[in-house]
Amino acid sequence: MRKPKINKCLYSLFIIGMAMLAPAILAAKPNANELVLVAAPVTKDPSMASIVPFTLTERELQQRELFAEFVELIETQRGLDAEDMVQKLAALDGYPLRSYAEKYWLLLSLSVESEAQMEAFLAANDNSPVARNVRKRWLQLLQDENQDELYVEYYQPQLSAELDCHYLQLTYNEEQELREFDQLVAPLWLVEYSQPKACDPIFKRWKASGLQTSDRVLARFKLASRAGNLRLAQFLGRSIAPEQKYLQSLWRDARRRPLRLTAANKFPGKYVAEEAEVFTYAMNRLAWSEPHRVISALDNTADRLSLSDDQLNKIVQTVALSLAVDQHPDAETWLQKAYQQQADPEILRWQVATAIRQQQWQQTIAMIAAAEPSHANDLSYQYWQGRSWQQLEAPEKAHDSFSIVAAQRHYYGFLASAQIQQVPRLNHREPRIDSVLQQALIQDPAIRRAHELFVQQRFAEARREWRFALREASDDVRMQAALLAHDWQWYDQAIALFTQLGYFDDVLRRFPIASNTAIQPLAQEYQIDPAWAFAITRRESSFMSDAVSGVGARGLMQVMPATARFIQQQPVRYSTLLEPQANVALGIQYLRYLMEKVDDNTLLATASYNAGWRRVLEWLPEQEAVDADIWIESIPYRETRNYVKAVLAYKYIYQLQLGQQSDLFEQLQIMQLQPRTTLATEAQ
Template sequence: MSNAIAPFNCIILLVSIFLSNAAFSLENKSPEEQLVSQRAEFLRIERHIWNTSDEDFVQRVIHLGDYPLVPYLIETKILHDLNTDKADQVRAFLREYAGTPLERRILRPWLRYLAKKNRKSLFMEFYTPVGDTNLACQYLRYQIEDGESKAELHPQIAELWNVSKSQPKDCDPLFKIWQAEGGVTEGLILQRIAKAANGGQHSIINYLKKLLPDEKRYLADLWKKTRRSPSTVIQLNEFKGQYPEIEAEIITYGLGRLIWRDKAAALKTWEEAQTKFAFSNEQKAHVANKFAISMAIAKHEDAEAWLVTSESLELDPEVLRWHLAILLKDQNWSSIINLVEKASPTLTSASEYQYWLARSYAALGNESKANELFQQLASERHYYGFLASAKLGQSFNFQDQPLVIAQEVVERIQALPSAKRAFELKELERFHEARLEWRFVQQQLDDQERLASAVIAGQWGWHDQAIFTFANTGYLNDVNRRFPMAYSEILIKEAERNKIDPEWAFAIARRESSFMSDAVSSAKAFGLMQVLPSTARYLEKKRVSDRSLMNPNTNAKLGNKYLRYLMDKVDNNTLLATASYNAGWSRVKSWLPESETVGADLWVETIPYRETRNYVKAVMAYKQIYQHQLFEISDSKTPKLVKDSVFGELVQMQIPINVGD
């Protein structure tokens, strides 16, 4: 072994063998103070790691003692100025931290380096899938060079190639070899064209078209035209019928999109297409499903007929739900009873159907049957349970059953190296790495220990991980831990400043981020209350940085300010403002009743956007829970009457036909 390698092997040995017994010598300091000092020293070493010699680095690592994040320093040092002389260092590190998040942190850049330098033998030795397409292609290419069996390799290459988007250019040499060996079949090409057209990267269709024989290239053109404009399917004469199964697939796809743009044209085309093509039962079900839901949302006169047709072809929860919504819009109570009682119990046993069954019986004067169903629902803690309790005028059942975890179990989990690393990373606000370590902790635990880890996360103030862990384990009755009073000082302060209910602010934050201060949505909304930069700019009349939006204080200030803005837009109607927080107030205004007011519960059920509909239900339920939580910690001895509670007000509320200006 060369002298250049020895210092780092020494580090690995220190970490794996000696550091557990090493002492970080800090006189007259408590364990908490010692950890704070170690944390500060860790950050100092990290800042200067690039210009620290190996010898000095070893001494500083020894000085850090048993600090949990020492492996992250070693990983950083190994990856600095990578070269093949570090192979032994990488081996030792991977051996020590196999299976942990640290393994991938060093393995991926190491493999990329080896691939770039074309160090085949080392690459093949170290290769393990790490979710990197480039590396997977390189590995398969090396296997081909080594003469591995085509029968084993071709299916793996096909899986990499047959995707809806263009793969990295580094994969091209592999794909060329595979294609030359006869791996690309017409079936694969047509599959990939369909994937690209149906929500994928349609620009690759031109490339794929060239791989087809001349007589089938028109199929690629039809897919591309239909992707660009679903009205292409109206011109059925363009569908030659030479390959009817594939053409029927294209027509099915196109009609599923056309129905949202031109219902009359879609209906007429479907009728004509069935005389020319033999559609499979699956394709008929797909068309009926899209037609039914689109027409239900548009309140089309044929909506119910299509809903019935769709239900006869497949059991789809969304179709049944929209059938219910159509009947609710007409307040056709007897038909609702008929729908719920005759549909599959697999679907209608859900609380929403049982609630509307009860409402229907009540509307038709059968109070006894209605109250029996309401009573069953009122025993549960959810949106419909709270509605049922309010209808009956009885107290809400929060089903709070706090977990009691033995202290020795807590201590055993906290002593895990990965748990210690997760805690330290959280304290340093390196939340992504902390969550990776915490997920690794979960993998090492049984079901009861995972519940204990949820309690630990809550004790650490890591509320999002406590919430997610409870959800993943299926234990939902530890209400205080699942609905913590997180960031209470700033949320209550900003809610009161903006004259909104604090329980509403808590409910919004709980639904938006589960109190994850660094949350970023696919729409690029940030932080605790998921504030968009554009919203922040509008409210503040200046640009607000993404980093600022990650600050809980700034985010809570802007989130509550936006709630106040929405309340002003919708005449202080919290239900409409909640929907507006998710979908935008102008869109919510377009959902208001057309001719007369409707009950709030009925209006919520007929919101056309599933995401917003579920969002409103969740926030209202959370608001009720937080109203109870706030009472529990208040000095008040008198709880709100049911009629004055969140759901007491909701069941009395009528949604108007106009709000605002």
């Protein structure tokens, strides 16, 4: 199976008056390998409740409504009366978001004549998140209006590459030391993507100064080629030194037609190190579709290219993984070869997965015993040792292995507990409330702004203020901030902080029953287990309603626009996908659709939500049924494999949280997945 491509998102300017969406899902989404889970429901200790975060006066409540009205006017109306708007601004004096209201009004009427207001605004709000976008828009205007002196006066670095380049152009001095000039320009030029046209003049001067060397051109050409930016690579190719031109063709083939580079005569041996690099890149790409062609190329070409040990090991590893994913008979040999060359944990994981898939239980035990201790101590291998002893009819040894794993808060702990019919340990532990630290937090102006922006559903701006407030905070302070965020029902930021702090014991706050998502009634309507819907949502977005992924999935359940269109049988506006109830309704309807495609098998439907149901059916066994835990361990995509493990564990936790009697892992241990032919026929 092949690695999915990751699309790059172009940096875009914010639009006046619209909620500014930040695809910062990774900040709130748990790490892909995070499976450290609590295995029991508990009742929240009333003595552990956070202090009341904010008590607003009647005037402050009125100001909250006035702010919302003010913003709505700016976003929806034309020809606003300036005097009236200034009066409305004055009515917001003392309100935490007064500066944001001023920002929106200032940007709406921005002109060079606004300098006095701009100077006052930036002076009052400098170094705070609200000022960054304003300064950026102001500099863009000054650039367009050729206000060079003002531009230099107001410039700050790293607002955008375009603004940085324009500043360098304005301040360039012929007598400037080349070393200093190079330090400023080289990082802007040596990137894998095209920079704005505003950078062209300064790049030309940099090149004229002799700083755009052939080696640098080749380095950027390789960056662009690896990123698939072939248009930029082609442009850069014009500047490659004549004697290196053939490398341009090699990199183009490596990206588009790597099979061509299996021929030894493609490499003349002029620049051996460069040829070895492009060959390694090409073979690692080709190995996922034509592993045996790569094996032949290694035999015919590797010695001639003088591959380094690291390059050779990388190719061997990729070949081994490709064969293992495809369940090829040669996989075992190549996995062993790869692990002997370099003890890589992913290779060991596939060695074990291949052995258990072939029911080589004695070999599984021996393989884990011979592995590097730092690898073999992983909970997954302790679980598979137990399963191996179980299959070898050594129940005492199996029980000993399972008991060790069952004591842990983990997916494998849940599996092991089911194997020995043991209730998972109750390890829920709430952090202590520190009222002094919490009181200090809620008095912080940035925290107050973050809270009000959250209440106003301006989530991207709220997150910027939140992170700004906590940028230098101690772990103790961040823990109290996590508790406050949870009490505000700002679940994604609470979960993010718990994850960053490595605090996994608070099951109630890490796996909240988010009543503001309408998951339970919608799940009931579409006959979906609400615990499963909660688990999917928790894994997809950590309840960040405005989450946008790099590939365009949106909202709480990360629904793709194409999926929404398919479910609704008509186009769905992107903004609709960010509405919590609409997003959850679409996500749950899609879960129902997937269940119908996979014969109501929640395990397969979970994998399908991540990888697509047709691909999941291809992963089913061809002839004989396979145990569910073995099938999960053999899922070809690492992302989907970790996703399924996490969602199953999350679902178990949510079942307990919702008061359900759960036998999820007991059922999983006896489940067998049937050959693909039967299910594939039913899914048509």
